[in-house]
Amino acid sequence: MIRRFASNKGAVIGVLILLIVIGLALSADLLFPRGPWAMVQRPFLVPFTMDGFPLGTDTLGRDVAAGLVHGARVSLLVGLVSTIVALAIGVPLGAVAGFYGGWADEGAMRFTEFFQTIPNFALAIVLVAILEPTLTSITLAIAIVSWPPVARLVRAEVMAVKSREYVDAARLAGLSNIRILTGEVLPNTVSPIIVMASLMVATAILLESSLSFLGLGDPNAMSWGYMIGAARTVIRSAWWLSFFPGVAILVTVLALNLIGEGLNDALNPHLSRKGTA
Amino acid sequence: MQYLKATTFLIAAAFAGHAFAQEAGGRLDIVVQPEPPGLMLGLVQNGPTQLVAGDIYEGLLRYTTDLEPEPGLAESWEISEDGLTYTFHLHEGVKWHDGEPFTAEDVVFSADVFLRETHARLRASLAYVDTITAPDDLTVVFKLKEPFGPFISVFEVGTMPMIPKHIYEGTDYATNEMNATPIGTGPFKFEAWEKGSYIHLVKNEDYYVDGLPYLDEVYYRVIPDAASRAVAFETGEVDVLPGGSVENWDVARLTEMDGVCSTGSGWEFFAPLAWMWLNNREGPTSDVRFRQAIMYAMDREFVRDVVWNGFGKIPTGPVASATNFYSDDVTQYDYDPDKAKALLEEMGYDGETVRVLPLPYGETWQRWAEAVRQNLSEVGINVEIDSTDVAGWNEKTSQWDYDMAFTYLYQYGDPALGVSRNYTADRIQKGSPWNNVEGYENPGLDAKWAAAATMTDAAERQAAYDEIQKEIVDDVPVAWLLELEFPTIYRCNVHDLVTTGIGLNDGIRNAWIEQ
Numbered sequence: 009m010i011r012r013f014a015s016n017k018g019a020v021i022g023v024l025i026l027l028i029v030i031g032l033a034l035s036a037d038l039l040f041p042r043g044p045w046a047m048v049q050r051p052f053l054v055p056f057t058m059d060g061f062p063l064g065t066d067t068l069g070r071d072v073a074a075g076l077v078h079g080a081r082v083s084l085l086v087g088l089v090s091t092i093v094a095l096a097i098g099v100p101l102g103a104v105a106g107f108y109g110g111w112a113d114e115g116a117m118r119f120t121e122f123f124q125t126i127p128n129f130a131l132a133i134v135l136v137a138i139l140e141p142t143l144t145s146i147t148l149a150i151a152i153v154s155w156p157p158v159a160r161l162v163r164a165e166v167m168a169v170k171s172r173e174y175v176d177a178a179r180l181a182g183l184s185n186i187r188i189l190t191g192e193v194l195p196n197t198v199s200p201i202i203v204m205a206s207l208m209v210a211t212a213i214l215l216e217s218s219l220s221f222l223g224l225g226d227p228n229a230m231s232w233g234y235m236i237g238a239a240r241t242v243i244r245s246a247w248w249l250s251f252f253p254g255v256a257i258l259v260t261v262l263a264l265n266l267i268g269e270g271l272n273d274a275l276n277p278h279l280s281r282k283g284t285a
Numbered sequence: 286m287q288y289l290k291a292t293t294f295l296i297a298a299a300f301a302g303h304a305f306a307q308e309a310g311g312r313l314d315i316v317v318q319p320e321p322p323g324l325m326l327g328l329v330q331n332g333p334t335q336l337v338a339g340d341i342y343e344g345l346l347r348y349t350t351d352l353e354p355e356p357g358l359a360e361s362w363e364i365s366e367d368g369l370t371y372t373f374h375l376h377e378g379v380k381w382h383d384g385e386p387f388t389a390e391d392v393v394f395s396a397d398v399f400l401r402e403t404h405a406r407l408r409a410s411l412a413y414v415d416t417i418t419a420p421d422d423l424t425v426v427f428k429l430k431e432p433f434g435p436f437i438s439v440f441e442v443g444t445m446p447m448i449p450k451h452i453y454e455g456t457d458y459a460t461n462e463m464n465a466t467p468i469g470t471g472p473f474k475f476e477a478w479e480k481g482s483y484i485h486l487v488k489n490e491d492y493y494v495d496g497l498p499y500l501d502e503v504y505y506r507v508i509p510d511a512a513s514r515a516v517a518f519e520t521g522e523v524d525v526l527p528g529g530s531v532e533n534w535d536v537a538r539l540t541e542m543d544g545v546c547s548t549g550s551g552w553e554f555f556a557p558l559a560w561m562w563l564n565n566r567e568g569p570t571s572d573v574r575f576r577q578a579i580m581y582a583m584d585r586e587f588v589r590d591v592v593w594n595g596f597g598k599i600p601t602g603p604v605a606s607a608t609n610f611y612s613d614d615v616t617q618y619d620y621d622p623d624k625a626k627a628l629l630e631e632m633g634y635d636g637e638t639v640r641v642l643p644l645p646y647g648e649t650w651q652r653w654a655e656a657v658r659q660n661l662s663e664v665g666i667n668v669e670i671d672s673t674d675v676a677g678w679n680e681k682t683s684q685w686d687y688d689m690a691f692t693y694l695y696q697y698g699d700p701a702l703g704v705s706r707n708y709t710a711d712r713i714q715k716g717s718p719w720n721n722v723e724g725y726e727n728p729g730l731d732a733k734w735a736a737a738a739t740m741t742d743a744a745e746r747q748a749a750y751d752e753i754q755k756e757i758v759d760d761v762p763v764a765w766l767l768e769l770e771f772p773t774i775y776r777c778n779v780h781d782l783v784t785t786g787i788g789l790n791d792g793i794r795n796a797w798i799e800q
Contacts, residue, residue, distance in 0.1 A: 051591050067534070227643075227651070227655075241534055241535075
């Protein structure tokens with residue numbers, strides 16, 4: 009499987025980019041020990057004009073490079089944690105709905121639809137505005153708007169798997185429903201969930217950036233979306249303030265999508281694409 | 286002082302301009318932001334209303350940029366020796382916009398009946414007034430119960446606008462349908478209001494000053510987005526951007542355009558002073574050494590130069606330098622992180638996190654809070670920014686749920702009108718964000734504030750306020766940040782736009798366009 013993944017060039021590039029971003033995020037304190045908010049040079053320093061400040065400085069003279077590296081932490085953290093939380097809600101709900109069927113299915117799906125009918129972003133804005141923007145509330149809001157597709161996917165997978173022969177065998181062997189569900193059914197639905205999760209991280213990063221752009225970010229956490237939002241008013245005179253964080257978001261989200269696609273191909277043995285078999 | 290000289294020079298230059306012939310005619314387009322909730326100045330006194338209605342309505346007096354009273358509807362006035370009797374002689378032949386004559390009865394009605402009910406800020410000053418009478422059609426006499434030093438400063442149009450008695454007497458003021466088509470005595474008449482688009486005023490042909498006004502019509506344009514306002518000015522769609530209508534970063538760019546002028550003058554009467562309320566009741570901010578450390582830790586000049594693009598002045602204390610009875614003979618808090626660290630060490634600051642509540646008025650204020658947080662964290666104070674919206678800011682400050690909170694307030698020309706309200710113990714009242722929100726209590730100073738307000742001799746008052754300023758600055762009840770300056774940006778062919786201490790609010794009367 010790993011070999012199949014490794015033979016997908018796009019996926020490998022994605023992994024490399026992601027590793028670089030993770031590496032930068034982890035070493036942020038070593039690279040820029042004064043933090044992303046330190047006002048280190050004169051404001052509006054143009055990129056590539058002064059040694060030590062390759063990406064220039066922002067409206068308050070803060071190093072854009074420092075902001076990018078420290079912002080990577082926030083973006084990755086929010087993306088990862090909110091995805092885990094969304095999985096923690098969506099997987100059990102979908103599994104129960106798909107496995108037991110009947111009123112459990114009805115109830116769980118109506119509940120899921122309730123969340124699905126409200127536009128994601130609007131709901132996230134409302135939640136963050138009510139809870140006051142902090143990293144915790146933003147992560148939670150993103151998780152709450154992202155779990156419904158997970159629940160539906162898991163439900164469909166579970167329904168497909170539960171009628172297989174080995175499940176019947178387990179049932180005949182006298183295993184309890186819970187053990188069948190957790191021991192036999194769920195492990196066989198893992199691959200589509202992993203693929204979806206990698207894409208969810210990307211979506212979560214985009215959501216967090218959009219919220220910060222609108223001024224609904226955590227004011228104490230430097231993030232890429234915040235950098236773009238703060239640069240919006242000066243976009244005509246200082247392009248680099250929104251350009252670099254924009255590129256950072258683009259590249260990271262692209263990397264995650266490449267990885268997701270690679271995983272999809274690698275985990276799905278029936279599917280063989282040109283050049284990746 | 287430099288700033289004052291510059292202002293005086295500007296005024297001199299403006300008056301020199303009078304030697305040339307003013308040209309009559311033309312139309313002026315001015316941005317108004319946000320759209321005012323109403324134009325009846327006796328009922329609504331927020332900024333945009335004053336900007337538009339200040340040319341429809343008039344007060345008895347106008348004030349120069351040095352805050353000296355000038356004739357308005359009152360041609361002349363006398364103050365008795367004991368400071369208790371103010372007599373005003375009104376201009377002859379003044380008519381309301383509907384043709385009715387303006388008389389002393391209107392003044393009595395406005396001050397004694399209408400505004401006493403509707404105008405909270407004026408009501409505080411009117412508490413000193415015993416009677417208001419009209420011995421004849423052109424004379425009004427205010428008799429005071431006790432002397433009130435700043436009384437001569439309350440006759441500005443936004444503070445005491447003249448209201449037509451024949452329209453409002455005996456009606457329910459708030460629901461009077463004439464509120465939608467305001468009738469004043471001013472140089473411009475209300476013509477139309479297209480909600481969400483513009484307010485149109487036209488020249489008052491019967492204005493009582495010969496030759497005035499010069500302009501034929503004025504459009505106040507409503508453009509909701511700051512970037513679009515800047516573009517509207519660039520493309521020539523509007524001629525005047527009042528202070529605060531574009532982001533600070535755009536001010537520099539726009540003023541560099543050809544044929545564009547700007548002035549910081551026209552705010553002297555309001556003298557907006559920005560500070561951070563420091564909660565004097567609890568937490569680290571209740572320790573005076575902590576508050577002093579904050580003053581030393583902040584690089585206020587950096588913020589002025591970077592966040593405010595060089596506009597504004599570093600304040601020395603509670604009284605802005607443009608306000609009467611200012612004194613700079615006080616402890617100076619220059620940027621000195623080492624001193625701040627020493628003070629923190631002396632008090633034994635334990636690293637407790639303090640929250641900063643920014644003013645939710647856009648990017649400028651957010652950047653400002655970020656700069657302060659950075660300054661304070663560099664001397665070892667743990668700071669967190671609270672995020673908030675306008676409603677949340679009002680709630681948190683008026684319920685005292687904050688450690689440090691940004692704000693700015695007007696001073697209205699005199700410490701007794703716009704300064705003492707933030708520092709005396711009798712103004713500690715939960716529920717309002719305009720009073721002594723920081724909870725500063727100093728009975729000794731309270732007595733001095735009260736005494737200074739009722740003095741009539743200017744030199745005596747100056748001495749009293751000198752003493753107050755010297756003492757209060759050492760206590761740092763709030764962290765004074767910046768005397769705000771909101772530059773007015775306009776095309777250079779518009780002349781005499783800003784000639785008074787309230788600037789554009791009543792400036793259109795004298796403005797003219799060089800064709």
